[in-house]
Amino acid sequence: MHGAHSHNYLNHEKGLWSWLTTLDHKRIGILYMISVFIFFFIGGIFAMLIRWELFNSGSSDPAMYNQYMTFHGAIMVFMVIIPGIPAFLGNFFLPLQIGAADVAFPRLNLLSWYCLMVGAAVAFFSLFASGADTGWTFYTPYSIQTDTGTIWLVTGAFIMGFSSILTGLNFIVTTHKLRAPGMTFWKMPLFVWSLYSTAILQVLATPVLGITLLLLVAERILGIGIFDPRLGGDPVLFQHFFWFYSHPAVYIMILPAMGIVSELISTYSRKTIFGYKAIALSSVGIAAVSFFVWGHHMFVSGQSEIAGIIFSFITMLVGVPTAIKTFNWVATLYKGSIRFDTPLLYALGFIFLFTIGGVTGIILATIGTNVHFHDTYFVVAHFHYVMVGGTLMAIMGGVYHWFPKMFGRIVDDGMARITFVLIFVGFNVTFFPQFVLGAMGMPRRYADYPVAYEALNKISSIGSWTIGLGFLFALFVIIHALKRGEKAGDNPWGAMTLEWQTSSPPPHENFKKQPVVTAGPYEYR
Amino acid sequence: MFSSTAQAAPRSLMPVQGSTVAGYVDSLYIFLLIASFIACVLVIGGFIYFAIRYRRRGENDKTAYITHNNTLEFAWSFIPFVIFMVAFGWGWWVYDKMRSFPENALEVHVTGYMWAWDFMYKNGKRTTNEFTVPVNTPVKLIMTSRDVIHSFFVPAFRVKQDVVPGRYSALWFEATKKGRFQVFCTEYCGTGHSAMLATVNVVDLEEYEDWLQVDPYRGLSLAQIGQQIFEGRCLVCHSPGQDRKVGPGLGGLFGSQVELDDGTRVLGDENYIRESILYPNEKITAGYPAGVMPTFLGQLDETEVLGLIEYIKSLE
Amino acid sequence: MSIAKTHQHAHHFQSAEHQFESAKLGLWVFLSTEILMFGGLFVGFFIFHGIYPEMFKEGSTFLDWRLGAVNTVVLLLSSFTIATSVYHAQKGNQKAVVWNLAATIVLGSVFMIIKYIEYSSKIEAGLLPGQMFSYEAAESANLALYFSFYFTMTGLHGLHVLIGMGLMAWVLMRALKGEFGPGYYTPIEGVALFWHLVDLVWIYLFPLLYLVE
Secondary structure, eight states: OOOOOOTTTTSSSHHHHHHOOOHHHHHHHHHHHHHHHHHHHHHHHHHHHHHHHHHHHSOHHHHHHHHHHHHHHIIIIIIHHHHHIIIIHHHHHHHHHTSSSSOOOHHHHHHHHHHHHHHHHHHHHHTTOOOOOOOOTTOOHHHHOOSTTHHHHHHHHHHHHHHHHHHHHHHHHHHHHHTTTTOGGGGSSSHHHHHOOOOHHHHHHHHHHHHHHHHHHHHHHHHHOSSSSTTTTHHHHHHHHHHHHHHHHHHHHHHHHHHHHHHHHHHHHSSSSSTTTHHHHHHHHHHGGGGGGGGGGTTTTTTOOHHHEEEEEEHHHHHHHHHHHHHHHHHTTTTTOOOOOHHHHHHHHOOOOOOOOHHHHHHHSSHHHHHHHHHHHHHHEEEEHIIIIIIIIIHHHHHHHHHHHHHHHHOOOOHHHHHHHHHHHHHHHHHHHHHHHTTTOBSSSSSSGGGGGGGHHHHHHHHHHHHHHHHHHHHHHHHHHHHHBBBBSSOOOOOOSSGGOOOOOTTTTTTTTTOOOOTTOOOOO | TTTTSSSSOOSSSSOOOOBBHHHHHHHHHHHHHHHHHHHHHHIIIIIHHHHHTBBBOOOOOOOOOOOOOOHHHHHHHHHHHHHHHHHHHHHHHHHHHHHOOOOTEEEEEEETTEEEEEOTTTTTTTEEEEEEEEETTTTEEEESSSSSSSEEGGGTTTTEEEEEEEEOOEEEEEEEEEEEEEEEEOSOOSTTGGOEEEEEEEEOOOHHHEEEEEOOOTTTTTHHHHHHIIIIIIIIOOOOSSSSSSSSOTTTTTTTTEHHHHHHEEOOOOOHHHHHHHHHHHSOOOSEEEEEEEOTTTTOOOHHHHHHHHHHHHHO | OOOOOOSSTTSSSSSHHHHHHHHHHHHHHHHHHHHHHHHHHHHHHHEEEEHHHHHHHHHHTSSHHHHHHHHHHHHHHHHHHHHHHHHHHHHHHHHHHHHHHHHHHHHHHHHHHHHHHHHHHHHHHTOOOOGOOSOOOOOTTTHHHHHHHHHHHHHHHHHHHHHHHHHHHHHHHHHTTTTOOOTTTTHHHHHHHHHHHHHHHHHHHHHHSSSSO
């Protein structure tokens, strides 16, 4: 790994201990990378188990299936997608992109990684305490009544919430206080804008999840009854609290991905981004509106009809800034000089899948059609198109794009393209049939289904193996590049943002000389 | 376990239109699909065209410096906004149809529990996991749950409503086609969630009225009554043989020595079976978790309990 | 570039002042997370209060408003002493810093002792949350829910008081070593902000729980 003989953050200190106690945001980013990859692998195994169970109609073991789907959801949401971009790529590149030497609070930054680790350990402990079978949403009163080890998973998610809050807090202060001289807000890269919007969501929404999960733990240990109908409480209140966090959390997952895509599209078409301010502000706009749409998860929960209609209306409003971003990316390609490196393929894959995820989101936001599609596979397909098709595509694109900067080596482009083809094709084969299944009425979280749904489920399972193969190969490609990749220059893509102005890999202090910013981040002329 | 219900899932993209609102929902859905398709063609087709048309030809390519275009940006903000508002308004209109309860609807009480549905009619008739309604008649379901949240979903009718413990929720439909239609539980409710199924049987008004008067147990032996109840309510968790499901298999239970989780043994006699049905948490079979089985106290009358005991006696 | 000589600033800040400003912004962001967390509880309280106003009224009659009022005064006083402590830190009066911090810790303890008296009388009477509730003369069937909120809200608040006292003890030790002065007093300022928040939450809790109509 330490191929470069120059002095850089990788060889600045040596030994495992130096990594576990590091305050360098780049090293903490790498710690996040390793942990997120491991969690992704575990969550992926659960996904494969789900698809294996659903390959045939006729169930072998519904209790086990319910555990698979719970752990798949909880791991992927709390341990992979939420920390995936901000805590990994964000940690590494936010300070670099604004020309800072570190994040504002390096100790908190390390603490947030440990929060994730401790939270994950507690959450995984439930596997040894008869598992958890509530789904990642922990809906009451089922989560109060089930006698599985759900409490560990809930407590783990609570602790991981601190990780998210600390990262968000750090990023807000870093963005406000540590920008290089000359870097006004309107000269910040769009990835920074998206991380900033995300950080606001993390800071404002996560505490509500915290108190909700805390109440749930108290409910299970002490039986306080706030969410328990047997004691006069209201189980639907839990859903309100839960989605007040978890809907903004959806944007915690997708906004940074949009930021990465903006970087990639501009860089690989070597053209200034179209509508910089519109993209930047739409991130903030989405973040702001996202606090007022939680009720669209609850159209059939028994909330009042008026509430449902209002939530449907506000949800439509989120569609507008999202559409703006998408059109801006396409317009950026116009009259560009487009180079089809793997990161761009992933960015285009993102737009492709995200567009499908977006339009189906409108179908779900429309209250008249939602009643039929709610809690069917249509929803499952929709959020996988957004979360996997969106966020994971962006992570992959981001990893390939920034790999030369992180490790000073180039990824083999031929092999990287194969990973894209496998993941992209596999993804569509897996999830597109699920839209059809949902329209046909197949409910989600079913361990078993009528024979009429079998053919499409088989296709879906086969697709999932293709995705699995694609990610395994991607892992191989990355390890291969770490060991044998060609040495990268400081700026192999000819990009304009600040992280490319320092050496690859960057030195411990990021920049030998404090950069001074005079122009915007995408001034390709 | 699904095969008994015809119409479980038809082959078209949406299920058959079995109710008055289904047509409204489907028209809106088709509008949204067409709009979505056009949007996808514009965006995806657009970037594929640009990507090919403007691919890099040389290292010294000059690119245009275009930062924004107010007209274009207004257009692609405003046009989607208008489409979204149409979708919203139309969706509201359809939703209003779903939620405007007709005055003289036939009322049926529904109780969901882990993992079955009970249906109660005004005349006292009760059924489990299958209920009958007349065609072309508005039907209102008044629903509650005995344990956790469930959700009542009839794909063919395009209606769905959560069923919440401690309160009543309602939905209505007017079936337009005769036949048997699948009911799913669509709120995750534990181990038997995917087996928490029911069938709605839509028939002519006369047939419905006859059905309503029929005593379902007339002419049946006690054991046959028990079998009917067993298949409706117990089979989700208990096998009639020896197999382990959510709970223990009941074959050969009667007269055997049952090992309990506190290490003691108890004789599987009439009293034990009765207690296990009505007070399931008093004695827990070794190797099974406590608190899973709901009580059937007040749910089964004396004849039905006796029927179950007789049926379980007959199992081997 | 560097203004303060008394305290070394971290390498990624330009100056001690820059670092102080950043720390302060971070603290405010942190306080907003606290407000949102308590906000969730308050929202739950209002929802249930809207559904069962009579029950909440009955619940509040079990609380002694005089003890609550005394505690309110105690916390307000403690906010004053810690603010004074910050003032003296800015002026460099080390002795006054220490005395005011100590006074704040004492006031915090008084608050907790009164809380303890209140709690033990409730526990004795069986006025406990949810399924632990064993008071027999309740008029409202779900009075236990009131005490679920009472104990959760005051419990979480009490936990914050304890954390605040711990933080003050830590700052007090550092103040005794003479680490603070006009050039560097971020920890005192931070703890003071946190303590004001704890005070603020109580100022809302007191009327809601004790004086509810």
